[in-house]
Amino acid sequence: MFIKRTNCYRAAVVMVLGMLACHTNTRPPVPGWPEHFGFGKTATRRQIDSLNISIAPDGKGLPAGSGNAAAGRVIYLAKCASCHGETGAEPTPNRLVATLSDTVRTKTIGNYWPYATTVFDYIRRAMPFNAPGSLTNEEVYSLTAFLLYRNNIIDSTLQLDAVKLPNIVMPAKKYYVNDDRRGGNEIK
């Protein structure tokens, strides 16, 4: 392909600048590619907010509102118990309740989940299974409080909110380690 010499120079300069900027900027551009293709549209704040439901373990993304175990129990019995059992501790594959000292193999919130924020995030995005995304933030806070209470992690009277939830230390967190498999002649 014939490329104008000025374009070549420009590309080379861009590339060198890109390489120099490697530590502070993103990545060097691809030779022969424009800096931007210009495809796609800038997302507006409203568009981002309407989709952004993620919650980080430090609580970033948690909405306003609050809830407690008593209110959560009522919602749980109405919308969750049909799959997870009346108490959440029934021996089903969907079991939610068990403490570290219980001798059950099922992974539950009490014996396996490392972050309390995940409980809120997952209920809000994916539950109930037959009506995902249908719960209000207050309902999700209440259900989260109920399940944490049932797993002996918080007190029954705690009014859970965006400040308190990320500060809860989960029992199983101490067990988590990062993957250290690296290939090579080693079985891990």
Add this chain to the structure above:
Amino acid sequence: MSGEDKKIPRRTILRAVAVSAAAALMGASRVQRGTDTTATGKDTTYIDPTKITGTLPGKLGTRSPFEQPVKKPSDISSRTPLQDLYGIITPSDLHFERSHAGVPLIHPDKYELLIHGMVDRPMIFTLRDLKRFPAASRIAFIECSGNFRSGKETMTPQEICGLTSQSEWTGVMLSTLFREVGVHPKATWFLAEGSDAAVMTRSIPVEKGWKDAMIAYGQNGEAIRPEQGYPARLFLPGWEGNTNVKWIRRIELSDQPFMTREETSKYTETIRDHKIRQFSFDMDARSIITYPSFPQQVEKGWIEIRGIAWSGRGKIDSVEISTDAGKHWTKAVLQEPVMDKAHTYFRHLWYWDGQPTEIMSLAVDDTGYRQPTLKQLIQARGTDMGGYHVNPVTAWVLKRDGTVLFKPEKWK
């Protein structure tokens, strides 16, 4: 088309096809059982195909009615019939499935991908936008990390490890989109979120996004199938299946992982000393003999042992075969192409003397990793090891009568 052709009533053709299909199916099943192979010859219902006009060209191709490979579905997944395949590309309709709240129906005109968070310019891309960017294609496998079942002798490769499949994936490299939005240098993770009813999410190191991640919209030359993420999915070569988020609608750049349900309570595995291993992205090397395997039947004499090997860390370096229950090993022939992070076909010609024995395959990848035995995995991870990333050497038992059975090993 001649006038005579038109005179053949469609019903007659259909009946003829149906009759011959049924007859051949019966014959095929006899061959498989190794009993009466002459029965088809005596079968008066079989119609000589040279004496009847065949089916005319159509809009879509079909499978021979005598070939009926099918996936094996459960409530949460559906498995590829590895024992029915001859090569390394999985026919798209036989690609394994795993979803967390079913397969969504997404209109391509409504589809949008939002990339935001630690970027210079948060942007929304339509499917048309994605297709305008420079594209790339790559043949690689996708495997579910929970791809090992055991427990009984009468299990097929499909039942043991049918949650791996391979396609040619086409799309835009994520690095291209990263450049377009200007990913912040301090971003270390990104969240990938699907638009299924589970709004499935995984946190992925940004480095993988720059290295070889793709937003794929093509599969084996056509639009990606709904079960594989139509109209677009994340494709992370070599990484556990669930990180390849299907129906992807949002990517959020961040400086921490989000600790979603799937990467904490779900796709993690218990190892020694009660530890729980997290972010186990790479799929370790693995192989399976697909012929002979259950429920096939073999005869004394020459047998070409066949199968697939793969590694999420690189290329397959070699596949070793044992035909004497692991006492001796010889290298199988690898069928080209041998590609990075791809199913690789292997073959090994062997003369079976008819004595009962065990055959097995062991994959070695180009990092020097040797596929472990189940015993080695248990030694490394403890007896309470979880069910993910279990990739043991798998043995088939050949009985004196030619029966081939899976050799289940005690695990839990």
